[in-house]
Amino acid sequence: MSSIKRIGILTSGGDCAGLNAVISAVVKSATQKGWEVYGIHNGTDGITNKPHSFEILTVKNFSDTPWPRLSGSYLGSLNKGVKMESLEEMTKKFAIGVKELGLDAVIVVGGDGSMNIVSNYCKGSLVKVVGIPKTMDNDTPITEFSVGFHSAVQVCTSAIDSLELTARSHNRALIVEVMGRDAGHLAMHSAIAGAADVCLVPEIPYTINGVINKLKEIKASGRNHAVIVVSEGIKTESGNLVSTKKNMVGEAVYGGIGQYLCNEISSRYNEFQIRSNTLGHIQRSGVPVAFDRLLASMYGAKAVEILDRGEDNKMVVWKNGEVSSVDLSEVVKAGTTLLNPKSQYVKVAKELNMYVGEI
Ligand code: F6P
Numbered sequence: 001m002s003s004i005k006r007i008g009i010l011t012s013g014g015d016c017a018g019l020n021a022v023i024s025a026v027v028k029s030a031t032q033k034g035w036e037v038y039g040i041h042n043g044t045d046g047i048t049n050k051p052h053s054f055e056i057l058t059v060k061n062f063s064d065t066p067w068p069r070l071s072g073s074y075l076g077s078l079n080k081g082v083k084m085e086s087l088e089e090m091t092k093k094f095a096i097g098v099k100e101l102g103l104d105a106v107i108v109v110g111g112d113g114s115m116n117i118v119s120n121y122c123k124g125s126l127v128k129v130v131g132i133p134k135t136m137d138n139d140t141p142i143t144e145f146s147v148g149f150h151s152a153v154q155v156c157t158s159a160i161d162s163l164e165l166t167a168r169s170h171n172r173a174l175i176v177e178v179m180g181r182d183a184g185h186l187a188m189h190s191a192i193a194g195a196a197d198v199c200l201v202p203e204i205p206y207t208i209n210g211v212i213n214k215l216k217e218i219k220a221s222g223r224n225h226a227v228i229v230v231s232e233g234i235k236t237e238s239g240n241l242v243s244t245k246k247n248m249v250g251e252a253v254y255g256g257i258g259q260y261l262c263n264e265i266s267s268r269y270n271e272f273q274i275r276s277n278t279l280g281h282i283q284r285s286g287v288p289v290a291f292d293r294l295l296a297s298m299y300g301a302k303a304v305e306i307l308d309r310g311e312d313n314k315m316v317v318w319k320n321g322e323v324s325s326v327d328l329s330e331v332v333k334a335g336t337t338l339l340n341p342k343s344q345y346v347k348v349a350k351e352l353n354m355y356v357g358e359i
Pocket of ligand 1: 135137254
């Protein structure tokens with residue numbers, strides 16, 4: 001048994017489906033241990049800003065409402081791209097905040113960036129920390145799956161299904177641009193699930209002629225339509241990002257590669273009408289699918305169990321069908337996990353006769 005009496009839980013970074021199921025699982029497990037749970041509003045802002053912004057969470061918040069079944073974050077989230085003070089300044093504010101709130105531990109639900117930031121903040125105080133990975137990009141290292149990924153794959157796969165049907169009616173090749181930043185997991189998983197004809201990901205080089213050759217092959221086979229999945233993080237053929245927009249911390253804001261491909265393909269090949277669709281933030285907000293809710297429940301309970309054992313500085317992970325944990329320092333050291341071009345996903349896509357680039 002640990003000496004914990006009160007924990008905080010916060011969601012950090014871009015939202016995704018399944019966050020509320022995580023919060024609910026943490027509240028239920030922590031309540032069983034007799035701990036009090038503070039739900040921190042808007043990521044670490046609820047701790048570092050004054051007045052502190054939080055609410056006491058009880059099982060009733062979730063069992064008497066549909067919240068665990070909904071996407072979005074009940075607590076609000078702090079997105080990257082917001083200008084913050086220096087790490088030193090924020091660490092001090094965080095230490096003061098956790099002391100004033102009387103928190104013995106903080107559970108952070110976030111991606112690799114949030115794990116890095118919050119584990120640094122925690123070094124400045126005695127508060128314990130455990131991370132739960134969430135991101136529709138599925139690029140948090142070490143864990144096979146982050147909460148939110150499979151729900152986003154479902155949204156993208158449904159979009160591919162819908163586009164395939166309208167493409168058939170109009171002799172079209174329809175492009176769908178999906179999120180994922182520099183990782184092609186979301187594009188590749190949904191392209192395989194949706195039986196797309198082409199999938200372009202940032203990790204594998206491609207050529208426009210490679211895409212056109214695939215369209216010619218489809219035409220020659222007698223089929224009059226095609227679906228092309230494009231990850232937002234791929235660059236133009238000459239290696240540039242299409243968007244020149246930056247967020248407030250100077251990171252590139254992605255988007256526009258679908259339309260670029262549409263223009264380039266149309267200018268060189270006209271046997272199909274080409275149109276581009278960008279799915280955008282709808283991918284973050286689908287109904288949380290069963291696997292994400294299962295992950296959320298298992299991760300939430302595991303995070304509480306870790307703290308109860310007196311351990312901290314861990315992130316829960318899913319590996320080989322089981323939940324375990326790793327040191328947060330390992331997660332921070334590993335950085336972002338990209339799609340491995342040698343993975344079984346890419347191999348299978350090629351075996352299914354999908355054009356996945358020059359590999
Ligand atoms: O990291 C999650 C993610 O949805 C990315 O896939 C996407 O590029 C980005 O966030 C969008 O961020 P924003 O909400 O700031 O537009």
